[in-house]
Amino acid sequence: MGLLDGKKAVIFGIANEKSIAWAIAQAFRREGAELAVTYANETVAKRVIPLAESVGASLVLPCDVRNDAEIKDVFDKIGRAWGGIDVLVHSIAFAGKEELKGSFLNTTREGFTLALDISAYSLIALMKEAHPLMEGREGSVLALTYYGGQKVFPNYNVMGVAKAALEMSVKYLAEAVGSDGIRVNAISAGPLKTLASSGVGGFNQIAGHVAEKAPLRRNITQDEVAGAAVYLASSLSSGVSGEIHFVDSGYNIIG
Numbered sequence: 001m002g003l004l005d006g007k008k009a010v011i012f013g014i015a016n017e018k019s020i021a022w023a024i025a026q027a028f029r030r031e032g033a034e035l036a037v038t039y040a041n042e043t044v045a046k047r048v049i050p051l052a053e054s055v056g057a058s059l060v061l062p063c064d065v066r067n068d069a070e071i072k073d074v075f076d077k078i079g080r081a082w083g084g085i086d087v088l089v090h091s092i093a094f095a096g097k098e099e100l101k102g103s104f105l106n107t108t109r110e111g112f113t114l115a116l117d118i119s120a121y122s123l124i125a126l127m128k129e130a131h132p133l134m135e136g137r138e139g140s141v142l143a144l145t146y147y148g149g150q151k152v153f154p155n156y157n158v159m160g161v162a163k164a165a166l167e168m169s170v171k172y173l174a175e176a177v178g179s180d181g182i183r184v185n186a187i188s189a190g191p192l193k194t195l196a197s198s199g200v201g202g203f204n205q206i207a208g209h210v211a212e213k214a215p216l217r218r219n220i221t222q223d224e225v226a227g228a229a230v231y232l233a234s235s236l237s238s239g240v241s242g243e244i245h246f247v248d249s250g251y252n253i254i255g
Ligand SMILES: CCCCCCc1ccc(Oc2ccc(Oc3cccc(O)n3)cc2)c(O)c1
Pocket: 092, 093, 094, 095, 096, 097, 098, 100, 145, 146, 148, 153, 154, 155, 156, 159, 190, 191, 192, 195, 196, 197, 198, 199, 200, 201, 202, 203, 206, 207
C-alpha cells in the first residue's frame, strides 16, 4: 500500500542521477505513482532517458520551458495518454553562470530576464496547461526553492530574486487554483551537490557553514527532500497549500 498508489505524476527537471527530481521520481515510484518525465534538451536527454526507463516512466518527453508550444505539446500528449494529472513537480532553474558569482550589481537585463523566465515564470506556464488536467482530482503541485530567495547569500544573486518570485508565485497560484482542489507548495532544500550547484559561487563554503551551524549539524540528502515531496504530493498534506516547507537540517531558524 503506497502513499501515492494510482497517482499520475509528471516530473520536470531531472538532469542526472544527482538531481533532486531524480530522487523524487524514485520515491514516487516506490510509493506507487505512475510517472511522466520531461527533460530540457538533447544534451541531458542521453542521461535522463535511461534513468526514466529504469524507473518505469510511462512517458518521457522533451520540454524547454521557455517554449510555450513545447509546454502545450507535453500536456496534450499527457492528456491523451492519461486523461489527467494528480501531481506536478517543478524542479527547474537556470541563470547565466556569470550572474552567479561576484557583485549582484553586475546583473544584466538579459541575465535577469532569463533567470526569472526559466526559474519562476515557468511554474505559471506549466500550471496554465496543467490546470485543466488537474482540476477536481485533489491535485498537488510542488516546486523547489532555496533560502537565498528569502535571505541574501553572496553569489546566489539573481537566482535569489528568481526564487523570491517563485515562492510568491507558489502562493498566488495556491490562491488561484485552490477552489479547484489543487494545492501548490514548495520545498526549500538545503545546499545539495548537484549539476546545478556546481554553477553557484561559494557553494562549498555555504554547505560547510550549514554542517557546522544547522541544528542537525549536517547537510541534507536528495532522499530527504524526496521524502518531504512524497508527503506534500500525498493526501497526508491535504490541508497544506501555499506553503514553503524547509528541508534544510533546520538551518533557516538560526540567526
Ligand atoms: C551561495 C548559495 C550557495 C547554496 C546554493 C544552493 C543551491 C544549489 C543549486 C540550486 O539550483 C540552481 C539551479 C540552476 C542554477 O543555474 C545554473 C547552474 C549551473 C550553471 C549555470 O550556468 N546556471 C543555479 C542553481 C539552487 O537554487 C540553490
